[in-house]
Amino acid sequence: MIRVQENDFDVGLELKKLTANNHSIGGVASFLGLVRDIASEENITAMTLEHYPGMTEKLLSEIEQEAHQRWDLDASLIIHRYGRMEPGEQIVLVVTCSKHRKDAFESCEFLMDYLKTKAPFWKLEETSKGGKWVDARDSDDDAATRWLKG
């Protein structure tokens, strides 16, 4: 399941809904991304996430589908917010549920790596010196590359 939304989300509630009535799930891996206030030299007072409506949903659905093909998953969830957020706020949540913890962990990491390098979101940081578009990081590309199939 994927959701691209401006509103905040409740992690506990999302986990409960995802696992409810499915007692074959043994492990739930999740990753929650938060707004940091020290991403660049200047203190960040807030950031705005711009996205490409339509393509975002399409791409996240495709990545999710691929994860279900590559790992034995019972359920999964990707929530990504857009709009203005302050330090400490929740940006992204990826949850994967499986019988086996290895499948849950690996697919969760795979989804985050792909999302970081492919999902059409752009961060504009508000700092004490004004707005600044965040640069993409090579380390994210490297992280995504390791999932490429030989």
Next chain:
Amino acid sequence: MIRVQENDFDVGLELKKLTANNHSIGGVASFLGLVRDIASEENITAMTLEHYPGMTEKLLSEIEQEAHQRWDLDASLIIHRYGRMEPGEQIVLVVTCSKHRKDAFESCEFLMDYLKTKAPFWKLEETSKGGKWVDARDSDDDAATRWLKG
């Protein structure tokens, strides 16, 4: 922080408490273990987790400390329950918070692998045919072995 307890826990609340007022945390990886109803051939109606009070706390604290030495972590939490639980109930929660998602993911997986092979807990499954002690799995040993330092 570690907690060994009989009571259930609230994942959303635990994540909030762990990340509150620390805006240098960019990523929170977590793993939630649930009681499955199909671990053995017979349907499981419930299970009882026995543990070694004292040694459990000692060992979990040591593993947590090691994770903080090996990865750049801002905060972490291990909760493990003991006592009787029914399918779908929460058994274990491991949460790791870091500036970087790779550190959060790796340390979370490390903690789960070690906990699975070292923490003194034993599962007694109640099935339609009576009580049955769960056998340890070689795959868990293999998973833990990969973290051994050369």
Next chain:
Amino acid sequence: MKILYFAWLRTSIGKSTEEITPPAEVKTIGDLLDWLPSLGVNYSTALEKRDLLRVAVNQEYAELDHTINAGDEIALFPPVTGG
């Protein structure tokens, strides 16, 4: 065709979307990126560094040799920074 700009490409070019009708010899994404700078200095400045450009055609990532058609939705944007 419809063209969309995101992030600093949007602020640099000064619009988020527009309808364009490139000449017939513009057949691929590469051709389009060669032609767009002729529209003005805001375009030529924004599109200066090719390796900082990502392109999607009809909401799928596309390479420079991808053929474009009149009805396409083409998006230009910098490397993504979500998550």
Next chain:
Amino acid sequence: MKILYFAWLRTSIGKSTEEITPPAEVKTIGDLLDWLPSLGVNYSTALEKRDLLRVAVNQEYAELDHTINAGDEIALFPPVTGG
């Protein structure tokens, strides 16, 4: 010394803890595992498969050659299955 049994070792031996005073020649964990079966058939049956036994001395995992002392807390249990 105090000895603790967990999981099927506990149910098989029939007690969760006891105070024991092994003879002076019992100096290591290995010696202890050789001597315990002499206490009864419940012990000899439970301790039959050495590779299914894990041992902790004073709440730390210990190997067969670990020396034991009168004041020690020694725990015998099967491979763990938590998490």
